[in-house]
Amino acid sequence: MKVLYNDGHIDECPADEVTHVVRHSAAxxxxxxxxxxxxxxxxxxxxxxxxxxxxxxxxxxxxxxSEEDFPAIEAEMRKIVKENLKFSVFELxxxxxxxxxxxxxxxxxxxxxxxxxxxxxxxxxxxGEYIDMCVGPHLTYTKALKAFKLTGVSGAYWKGxxxxxxxxxxxxxxxxxxxxxxxxxxxxxxxxxxxxxKIGREMDIFMMRDxxxxxxxxxxxxxxxxxxxLSYWREIHRxxxxxxxxxPMIMNKELWKTSGHWDHYKDNMYSTIIDDEEYCIKPMNCPxxxxxxxxxxxxxxxxxxxxxxxxxxxxxxxxxxxxGLFRVRCFNQDDAxxxxxxxxxxxxxxxxxxxxxxVYEKFGFTYHLELSTRPEDSMGSDxxxxxxxxxxxxxxEKLGKDYVVNxxxxxxxxxxxxxxxxxxxxxxxxxxxxxxxxQMPINFDLEYTxxxxxxxxxxxxxxVCFGSIERFIGILIEHFxxxxxxxxxxxxxxxxxxxxxxxxxxRSVTERLEAAGIRAVLxxxxxxxxxxxxxxxxxxxxxxxxxxxxxxxxxxxxxxxxRSNETVSRELDEFIxxxxxxxx
Numbered sequence: 411m412k413v414l415y416n417d418g419h420i421d422e423c424p425a426d427e428v429t430h431v432v433r434h435s436a437a438x439x440x441x442x443x444x445x446x447x448x449x450x451x452x453x454x455x456x457x458x459x460x461x462x463x464x465x466x467x468x469x470x471x472x473x474x475x476s477e478e479d480f481p482a483i484e485a486e487m488r489k490i491v492k493e494n495l496k497f498s499v500f501e502l503x504x505x506x507x508x509x510x511x512x513x514x515x516x517x518x519x520x521x522x523x524x525x526x527x528x529x530x531x532x533x534x535x536x537x538g539e540y541i542d543m544c545v546g547p548h549l550t551y552t553k554a555l556k557a558f559k560l561t562g563v564s565g566a567y568w569k570g571x572x573x574x575x576x577x578x579x580x581x582x583x584x585x586x587x588x589x590x591x592x593x594x595x596x597x598x599x600x601x602x603x604x605x606x607x608k609i610g611r612e613m614d615i616f617m618m619r620d621x622x623x624x625x626x627x628x629x630x631x632x633x634x635x636x637x638x639x640l641s642y643w644r645e646i647h648r649x650x651x652x653x654x655x656x657x658p659m660i661m662n663k664e665l666w667k668t669s670g671h672w673d674h675y676k677d678n679m680y681s682t683i684i685d686d687e688e689y690c691i692k693p694m695n696c697p698x699x700x701x702x703x704x705x706x707x708x709x710x711x712x713x714x715x716x717x718x719x720x721x722x723x724x725x726x727x728x729x730x731x732x733x734g735l736f737r738v739r740c741f742n743q744d745d746a747x748x749x750x751x752x753x754x755x756x757x758x759x760x761x762x763x764x765x766x767x768x769v770y771e772k773f774g775f776t777y778h779l780e781l782s783t784r785p786e787d788s789m790g791s792d793x794x795x796x797x798x799x800x801x802x803x804x805x806x807e808k809l810g811k812d813y814v815v816n817x818x819x820x821x822x823x824x825x826x827x828x829x830x831x832x833x834x835x836x837x838x839x840x841x842x843x844x845x846x847x848x849q850m851p852i853n854f855d856l857e858y859t860x861x862x863x864x865x866x867x868x869x870x871x872x873x874v875c876f877g878s879i880e881r882f883i884g885i886l887i888e889h890f891x892x893x894x895x896x897x898x899x900x901x902x903x904x905x906x907x908x909x910x911x912x913x914x915x916x917r918s919v920t921e922r923l924e925a926a927g928i929r930a931v932l933x934x935x936x937x938x939x940x941x942x943x944x945x946x947x948x949x950x951x952x953x954x955x956x957x958x959x960x961x962x963x964x965x966x967x968x969x970x971x972x973r974s975n976e977t978v979s980r981e982l983d984e985f986i987x988x989x990x991x992x993x994x
Contacts, residue, residue, distance in 0.1 A: 411554065411586065414497050416533040416546040423547070428586050433458035435497070435549040436487075436558045436584035441465050442540035443486035444580070448473060454518040454568055454577055456542070460838075462583030466566050468518070468575065475578050480560040483580075487558065494553040495537040499546060507532040511543065518568065519543050557591035558584035561598070565730065572728060597835050604835070606887035607734040612949050613892055613900065615883070616735065624732045624739030626880055631900035634929065635883055636742075638898050639876065640720060642772075643744055650765055652716040652746060657698025659722060663688040668853050669697040670789050674822040678725045695721040696872060699747035700854050703868075708858040713868060714754050718746040720879070735884030742879040748871040749856070755869055759805035759827075759844060762873045766829055766842040769875045773886065773895075775831040778838075779811055782819035782826045789822055790849045798846040799825045821872075823849040833889040841882060845872040893973060896953040897993040903930040904946040908939045908959035916958040919968060919982060926986045928993070943971070954989070 413423040413431050423431055437456040440463070444451050448469060456465035467475065475483075502510060504523065511519040522543070523532060535544045537552055549555060560582040568574035585591040610616045615632035618625075628636060644654065663681065666672040671679070671694065680691040692698065699717055708715070724740045731737050750758045770777055781802055784795045802825055806813050813827070820826050829842035847870040850856075857865045876882040886894065896902055903923055907916035913934055923930035931950065933942050939957065946955050957969040957977065970985060971977040 412550050413547040414499055414535075414550050416499050416501070416531070416535075416544075418499055420550060427547075429584075430458045431547055431549065432555065432586050433463040433584045434544075434546075435552075436555055436582060437463040437465055438535065438537065438540065438542055438544070438548065439487050439490050439552055439555060439558075440483065440560070440580065440582055441467075441542065442490055442537065443483050444475070445540060446486055447479075447482060448475075452516060452518060453542070455522075462561060462581060464579050464581045466568070466577040466579050468577050475563055475580060477560075477563055484558075484560055487555075490538070491552050491555050493538065494551050496551055497535055497537050497548045499533055499535050499548075501531060501533045504532060507534075507543070510534070510541070514541065516543075555584065556586065557588040558582060559591060559595060601835055601837075601888070604888040604891045605734075606736075606884040609887050609892040610734070610884075613887075613951065615887065615900070616880075618734070623729055624727060624737075626735060626738055626740075632883070634900040635886075635894070635898065636879060639879060639882070643718075643720065643875065646765065646768065647716075647718050647746070650716070650761070652718045654718050654720075655699065655702050656719060657695060657702065657721060658692075659724075660684070660689050660691055661697065663690055665697050665701075666690050669700070669850060670823060670853060671697070674787055674789075678727075680724050680726060691724045692721070693723050693725045695719050695723065695743060695745040696747060696850065697854075699745070700850055700856065700870075703747075703749050704854055704856055708749075708868075710751060710858055710860045710866070713858060714748055714750040714758050716746060716748045718744070720744050735878075735880045738878075738880055741881065744874050744876045744879060746873050748873070749851075749858075749868040750871065751858075751866070752869060755801050756805050756808060758871060759802065759846075760809055762844050762871065763805065763809055763811070763827070766844075766873070766875050769842070770829070770831055773889070775833065775889075777829050777831040777842075779806065779813040780816040780819075780828045780830060781806065781813050782816040782821075782828055784820050784825060785818045785822060787822055788820070790824070794848040795825065798848055802827055802844070802846055821845050821847075823847045824872075826872075831885075833885060834891075835888070839881075839885050841877040841885070842875050843873060843877070846870075847872055892951045893953075894951075896989065899951075899953055900929065901931045901950045901952040902928050902989065902993065903954045903956060904950050904952045905930055905932045905956045905958065906939060906942045906946065907932075907934065908957065910936075911960055912958045912963050915963045916956075919956060919958060922982060923986065923989075926990055928986065928989055954985075956985075 411423045411428055412420050414420050441453055441456055450470050452468040454466035508520055508523055533545060534541050535546055535548050562581040564579045565576045566579040568577055583594060613631055614629040616629060617627045675693060679693050682689055699719060720742050723743050727737055727739055748758055783799055824845050824847040826843050826845035828840050830838045830840050832838050851867050851870050856868055858868055860866045905916050905920045907913045916932060920930045920932040953973060955971040957971060962968055967979050968982050968985060969977050970980050
C-alpha cells in the first residue's frame with residue numbers, strides 16, 4: 411500500500427503501520443463527510459487509535475450527532491471514497507497556518523497551533539475541499555479506504571480538561587480489508603455478550619449503585635471470586651519469600667508531601683480533617699510500606715525485604731470515566747514493595763517478572779512487555795533515571811524477553827516494566843507492573859547497615875501482579891465469559907433434581923460434595939429439568955451439572971454434564987475425587 415508522507419514523498423507503507431494509516435485517513439474522510447452534512451461543525455482532535463479512530467466535534471447549539479445519524483454519515487463517506495479524491499500535503503509558516511485555520515473557522519486548530527513548540531513544522535493534508543492540520547502519513551487516494559464502520563458516539567472535554575467545553579466524540583474503526591473489519595465487528599458483538607457488567611449482574615458477582623458511583627458492591631459470588639484470588643495470591647507470595655503487611659487507609663497529608671504524591675497526584679486524592687489536621691485517604695500503598703521499613707534498623711543481611719500488601723486504595727475519577735469494575739474510585743491493589751541492595755537488583759527484577767509470568771500463565775493469558783521511561787512530570791536526577799532504566803533493560807535482556815519502549819509513560823518516581831496481557835478476544839490490558847524507585851528511599855531517608863558498618867541507601871521496587879483486584883475480576887469475567895476455571899468458579903457443581911422423587915437423593919449428593927470442599931448449589935425449585943439446565947448454563951455457568959432423576963436414585967449414581975454438554979453416568983465418589991484433584 412502506497413502512503414503519502416508529510417514531506418511530500420510517496421512510499422510503500424511498512425506492514426505494521428498499514429492499519430494505523432488506514433484508520434487515520436478514515437478519520438479525515440469521516441470529518442469531511444460530517445462537514446458536508448453539518449457545515450458549521452468545528453473539529454478538534456481526530457487521531458487513529460489501537461481500536462479504530464475518532465474525531466471530537468463542536469456543533470452549534472441545538473445540533474447533535476447520535477448513532478441514528480451514522481447511516482447518513484457512512485453513506486457520505488462512501489460517496490467520498492467513490493469520488494477517489496487525491497490526498498495532498500503542504501507546509502505553512504506559523505502565521506500563515508493560523509490565518510488559514512482562522513479563515514476556515516477552525517478555532518480548535520488555531521489553539522492547537524499555539525500549543526506547538528516554536529520550531530514545529532506545521533503541515534496540512536487535503537482531499538477535495540477538506541483541509542486538516544496533520545503530521546500524516548495518509549493514503550494517496552480516498553478510494554484506498556476499503557472497509558470502515560462507525561461504532562459509537564460519546565462526550566469528551568476539549569484537551570481532556572473538565573473545565574473546557576464538552577465536545578461530541580464520534581468513534582469508528584477501519585481496516586485494510588473487509589474480512590478484517592468483519593472479524594473485528596464479530597469480536598465487538600462477542601464483547602457485548604461478555605460485558606462484565608451484564609454477566610456480573612446475572613451471576614450475582616457485583617453491583618453498582620447511584621448512591622455510591624464508582625464504589626462497587628461485591629455480592630456473595632463476587633466474594634468467592636475475590637477470596638479465591640487473594641488465597642492464590644497469598645500462596646504464591648509465601649512460596650516466593652514475601653511477608654504480608656497491612657497499612658492504614660488514612661494518613662497525614664505531610665506523609666504524602668514527603669512521598670511526592672501530593673505534588674504529583676493530589677487532584678486524584680480524597681482528604682479529610684481530623685483533629686484540625688488534613689489527612690488523605692491513600693491512593694497508593696507505597697508510603698505505608700516505606701514507613702514499615704523505616705520502623706526499625708536493617709542490616710545488609712536482611713535484604714532483600716519483600717513486603718506484600720493487599721490494600722484498599724481510593725482515587726478520584728471523573729464520573730463520566732467510570733466503567734463497571736474497569737474504572738472505579740476504590741479498589742484493592744495487590745502491591746509489594748521490595749527493598750534491595752544494588753548487587754541484588756537484577757535478580758530481584760528477574761524474580762518479580764517470573765512471578766507475574768506464572769500468574770498470567772495460570773489464567774491462560776499471553777502478554778507483551780513495555781519499558782516505560784521518564785515522564786515530563788517526574789522527580790529525581792537524570793543520573794538516577796538513567797541508572798534505573800538501565801537496570802530494567804538489563805533484567806529483561808537477562809531473561810531474553812522482547813519488549814517495546816513506551817517513551818515518557820513511567821511513574822513520576824521511576825521507570826517501569828508494564829505487562830500488557832491479551833484476553834480471549836484479542837484485547838490487551840495493562841495489569842502487572844515493576845517500577846524502580848531511587849527517589850522514595852531518599853525522601854524518607856531509608857538506610858541499611860552494610861558489611862563494613864557504613865550506612866547505605868536501599869533501592870525500592872514497586873510491583874503488582876493483578877493490579878486492581880476488582881479490575882482483574884472484570885477482565886476474568888469477560889475473558890472466560892463467566893465460565894471460570896473450576897478452582898475459581900463461584901458455583902463448581904450445580905445439582906439438578908428432575909422431580910420431587912429425586913430431591914432427597916439430590917440433597918444427600920449436595921451434602922457429600924460440600925463435605926469434600928466442593929462449592930455445590932442445589933436447585934430444588936418446581937421447574938422442568940430443561941429450564942433448570944438452560945438457566946444453570948446461562949446464569950450460574952458451573953463447570954459441572956449433576957442431573958439427578960429416578961434412574962440415578964435407583965442406581966446410586968449421578969449423571970454429570972460438563973461445559974461441552976456431554977452427559978455421562980458416574981459414581982459419586984469417583985466424581986468427587988476428580989473434582990477435588992482439579993481444584994487442588
